[in-house]
Amino acid sequence: MKRPEQFQHSRRALLGAALAMPFIGTARAQSYPSRNLRVIVPFAAGGPTDVLTRIAAERVSPALGQPLVVESRTGAGGNLAGEFVARSEADGHTLLVAGQAILAINKALYKKLNYDPATDFAFVGMLGVIANVLLVNPAAVPVNSMAELVALAKQKPGAISYGSNGAGSLTHLTTAILAHQAGVQLLHVPYQGAAPLMTDLIAGRIGMAFTATSAALPLVQSGQLRALAVTTGQRSRFAPNVPTLVESGFPTLNAPVWFGAVVRASTPAPVVSRLRAEFDTVIKSEGYSQALEKQFMEVMRVPPESSEQFLSAERALWSDAVKLTGVSLD
Incomplete structure (x- = not known):
């Protein structure tokens, strides 16, 4: 049994540790990034996700002062990449570029998933869309x-x-x-x-x-x-004479192929904020938009404060679609 003075000492130590935690997070943010950043892509090199990621990475790298190294981790419909980043160190040095599969579909599609897209990731920014x-x-x-x-x-x-x-x-x-x-x-x-x-x-x-x-x-x-x-909500600039599904009488089928960047949910808030700011600056730049156009891609901005609402709506849409098909994967 602890003596009163021992109890008081322990309580002061715990209180001090709790008060120090925000300062530890701030210190980490000030020294961030301290090494190369790994950007995990769930599909093979040379595909649309890989190309888009490299376009963004080469422009964000100078702002962060460290190289962004793109790495493919393929397999299981993107789940291997999703699980890898969900289990990575939560220090902002490992990012994942993912679309509907990892962030919205697979939770409903697979019987067992070793990560939860709704709780394991923090949204950084939307990199682009393809119609x-x-x-x-x-x-x-x-x-x-x-x-x-x-x-x-x-x-x-x-x-x-x-x-x-x-x-x-x-x-x-x-x-x-x-x-x-x-x-x-x-x-x-x-x-x-x-x-x-x-x-x-x-x-x-x-x-x-x-x-x-x-x-x-x-x-x-x-x-x-x-x-x-x-499948985009508005007509594609690359096919302006082709109507959208929304125009054609399917109001909920605003369903482009989108790609977003995320990190682990427990990454310190100042680090997440830094990443969001640097990615947002790049995504708003004219050079980035022009680079995407050469790949038949377009910019799509989802502000961080709207990201949870956007992702929740996407999960609901594709969960309902999975139920319609009756598909279930191991």
Whole structure:
């Protein structure tokens, strides 16, 4: 049993430690960053996520005074990268660039997840978006608009096939929401990658599919495929004559492919604030916007104070879509 003076001494020590904690966080922020920053990308080098990350990293690096080293950690639909950053040291030296899969879809899609996107990460900034384009093969699906597509699908339930990047992928879930809201039945054909999907779409072995603007526009311009809609809330600057799904009667399908940067949730607040400020300065710059345009990407800003609301809405949207499909992955 502690003597009274021992108790008082222990209480003073605990109080002192508690009062010192904010100053420790401030001290860390003042010396931050003290070494290279690792930026984890959940997909292979050379893909859109990797390219976008490198565009941002090379511009943020001078402001932070340390190199931002981009590192790919692929596998399990992004879950390996998500778990790695969720378990990394919470000092702001390890960032994750992630999109809907890690931050909004996988929690509902996978039976077991070793991280929680809602509690394990702190939002740094939105790096950019890509519009997906709904393409049809005009020989297989002879329509010129979303209204005509819906009418044809109602006439022939289950006859129109669509390709996706796999069960539970963004393209699969977007089409599932579309079919549900339109009240039609479509035949899902999952693929292992975009290349075989596009080969079959061009050949007419499937009737329709969503794919990124960069891959879609050359095929539309050549007349091989027809664009019916884009998934961004506003028309894409790269395809101004193609209506949005929102315009076409699907008000909740503002569903671009977005990419955001996050760190561990327990990272000291001054460090998170520094990262947010430096990334925001870069994202608002004209040079950054111009670099994204060359990749058929656009800037999308989500202020930190609105990030939780944005991410919560995304999780609700894609959780409902997963339920519609009935897909569950191990």
